[in-house]
């Protein structure tokens with residue numbers, strides 16, 4: 686076991702810290718610093734920045750991106766097909782940069798799914814986050 690070694694290492698580094706921040710001037714600072722470091726090392730708050738279930742961000746991360754990571758392109762295509770129905774404003778489905786067109790191109794038999802991600806995000810991601818971040822998707 687290396688526990689003994691670890692303890693030794695830790696105390697050496699605490700001493701080093703003491704010297705670095707001049708322990709003589711109070712003496713409590715080094716241990717406070719060590720304390721906060723220990724807290725920082727603890728596991729983060731349970732996913733404080735995890736997307737709320739039912740939002741588009743959640744859908745993107747758990748369905749779309751997860752499918753891409755797993756290489757399941759057919760599932761990703763199916764997942765993308767729902768997006769035009771979920772466009773928050775009818776105008777977002779209009780024209781060549783609209784959700785409908787992007788998804789239709791991506792989900793065609795020879796469609797490039799990867800290209801659709803970037804294309805749609807470039808045009809819509811910022812806007813969506815600004816206006817609809819917490820919107821729960823329709824069923």
Ligand code: HEC
Nearest residue numbers: 741742745749750753768784801802805809810813814818
């Ligand atoms: C038709 C539009 C559209 C397509 C196609 C699309 N996305 Fe998205 N995606 C969005 C929008 C809009 C957001 C912003 C949602 C939010 O964060 O509130 C988003 C957000 C994301 C996020 C969350 C990013 C973050 O950090 O907030 C991931 C991950 C993501 N998309 C993955 C993908 C992948 C992978 C693909 C392609 C397989 C894809 N998306 C295709 C519209 C699209």
